[in-house]
Amino acid sequence: MSIRTEHEIHGRRKGRNVGVGIMLAGFVVLIMALTFVKITQIDFANAPGTVGPASGTEVTD
Amino acid sequence: MMTDVTNTPVQQNEAELGDYFALMKPRVMQLVVFTAVVGMLAAPVSVHPLIGFASILFVAIGAGASGALNMWWDADIDAVMRRTSKRPIPAGKVTPGEAMSLGVALSGLSVMMLALSANLLAAFMLAFTIFFYAVVYSMWLKRATPQNIVIGGAAGAFPPVIGWIIATGTFSVEAWLMFALIFMWTPPHFWALALFMRSDYDDANVPMLTVTHGRPATRRHIIAYTVLLAILAVGTGFTAIGGPIYLAVAVVLNVLFLMGAWRIWHRDEEDAEEDNYLVERKFFRLSLYYLFAHFGAILLEAALKPWGLGGWS
Numbered sequence: 418m419s420i421r422t423e424h425e426i427h428g429r430r431k432g433r434n435v436g437v438g439i440m441l442a443g444f445v446v447l448i449m450a451l452t453f454v455k456i457t458q459i460d461f462a463n464a465p466g467t468v469g470p471a472s473g474t475e476v477t478d
Numbered sequence: 479m480m481t482d483v484t485n486t487p488v489q490q491n492e493a494e495l496g497d498y499f500a501l502m503k504p505r506v507m508q509l510v511v512f513t514a515v516v517g518m519l520a521a522p523v524s525v526h527p528l529i530g531f532a533s534i535l536f537v538a539i540g541a542g543a544s545g546a547l548n549m550w551w552d553a554d555i556d557a558v559m560r561r562t563s564k565r566p567i568p569a570g571k572v573t574p575g576e577a578m579s580l581g582v583a584l585s586g587l588s589v590m591m592l593a594l595s596a597n598l599l600a601a602f603m604l605a606f607t608i609f610f611y612a613v614v615y616s617m618w619l620k621r622a623t624p625q626n627i628v629i630g631g632a633a634g635a636f637p638p639v640i641g642w643i644i645a646t647g648t649f650s651v652e653a654w655l656m657f658a659l660i661f662m663w664t665p666p667h668f669w670a671l672a673l674f675m676r677s678d679y680d681d682a683n684v685p686m687l688t689v690t691h692g693r694p695a696t697r698r699h700i701i702a703y704t705v706l707l708a709i710l711a712v713g714t715g716f717t718a719i720g721g722p723i724y725l726a727v728a729v730v731l732n733v734l735f736l737m738g739a740w741r742i743w744h745r746d747e748e749d750a751e752e753d754n755y756l757v758e759r760k761f762f763r764l765s766l767y768y769l770f771a772h773f774g775a776i777l778l779e780a781a782l783k784p785w786g787l788g789g790w791s
Binding site for chain 2: 458
């Protein structure tokens with residue numbers, strides 16, 4: 418038989434843990450969104466070392 | 479026999495999430511967020527909304543971290559002063575060690591994340607601001623000199639500069655004008671508070687001007703700083719971040735502010751005690767609207783520019 422003692426402090430701890438969990442989840446979503454925005458802002462076509470449409474085919478010897 | 483009885487020590491005053499949030503001085507954070515947003519939006523470079531949002535969030539976290547470090551360091555003072563005695567550490571809800579850990583961890587996180595979301599210069603300025611508030615102001619100046627509020631006020635004045643750097647990546651005169659506005663506003667704001675909080679700072683042995691130089695000297699300092707602030711605030715109206723709306727707001731509010739400071743200067747303690755520091759309390763309340771309205775007007779000028787209405791052009 419198990420003893421289950423529900424105390425007001427358990428409720429408080431649960432609230433704290435749920436709050437931290439929600440904040441961590443929000444942080445993960447924010448980082449993902451930031452990464453997406455940062456990557457889509459990069460102009461890959463004209464990045465150094467790449468062949469852009471204006472420069473034609475890459476020159477190799 | 480197995481039981482569910484926990485072995486974790488039970489602390490009667492155990493903190494809730496809100497107590498950790500209170501460590502971050504949410505009211506100061508509001509001012510930091512507002513002025514940083516104005517600095518970012520007044521800059522002549524647009525920022526992607528999500529990058530702007532995330533960057534301001536990290537600035538707010540950095541400000542909160544410095545607030546937690548301040549509460550850790552000043553826990554002994556806070557316990558003595560009536561205004562601060564209910565803060566989480568003196569109330570026994572959060573331990574000083576927890577506050578310090580939270581402050582250090584969030585400082586590192588906020589600076590690192592701002593470097594990633596905005597730029598290195600903005601991150602450096604945030605790190606410097608946290609250092610200035612937690613170390614220069616809280617640890618060095620606050621208990622050592624009556625100039626604590628004057629020099630320490632710089633910490634609260636950096637957020638619009640950081641906001642500007644988030645957008646532009648560089649410093650500029652306009653950013654430093656916004657800095658100067660808060661820097662010059664801070665001393666009269668806090669000295670008015672010190673006048674009507676009476677014995678709080680005396681009890682805590684904090685060398686506020688009221689304690690070291692007396693109340694008449696504090697009244698003289700308030701009028702001197704208010705005159706300098708008025709010149710600066712109205713002068714800003716003729717720069718790139720100003721405009722007709724800002725200038726109108728600045729003229730009206732600075733006349734009111736000067737009148738308040740003048741009345742404080744011409745009162746003595748007997749008059750003040752008679753009406754329970756009514757003039758000083760009104761001046762303090764006005765100072766809150768003063769800063770909000772000036773930065774609100776800068777924001778409005780910037781917001782109207784796409785329609786050719788804001789600013790002087």
